Amino acid sequence: xxxxxxxxxxxxxxxxxxxxxxxxxxxxxxxxxxxxxxxxxxxxxxxxxxxxxxxxxxxxxxxxxxxx
Numbered sequence: 001x002x003x004x005x006x007x008x009x010x011x012x013x014x015x016x017x018x019x020x021x022x023x024x025x026x027x028x029x030x031x032x033x034x035x036x037x038x039x040x041x042x043x044x045x046x047x048x049x050x051x052x053x054x055x056x057x058x059x060x061x062x063x064x065x066x067x068x
Contacts, residue, residue, distance in 0.1 A: 036062040 043058035 032065045036065045039065075 039058045039062035043055045043062065046052075046055035046058060
């Protein structure tokens with residue numbers, strides 16, 4: 001019985017430890033989104049300027065951010 005209580009207590013405290021990583025993960029996502037938006041904007045500008053090779057490179061960089 002004591003082992004069961006100990007296991008339940010350890011499990012309940014361990015979930016609060018992982019809760020602290022949420023803000024860090026959210027910041028990483030936000031940074032990737034901002035970086036992807038910049039690549040997207042620059043890629044569209046390159047497309048409008050007629051530089052399709054550069055446009056594809058920039059847009060592929062934006063897509064690659066979502067793969068890692």
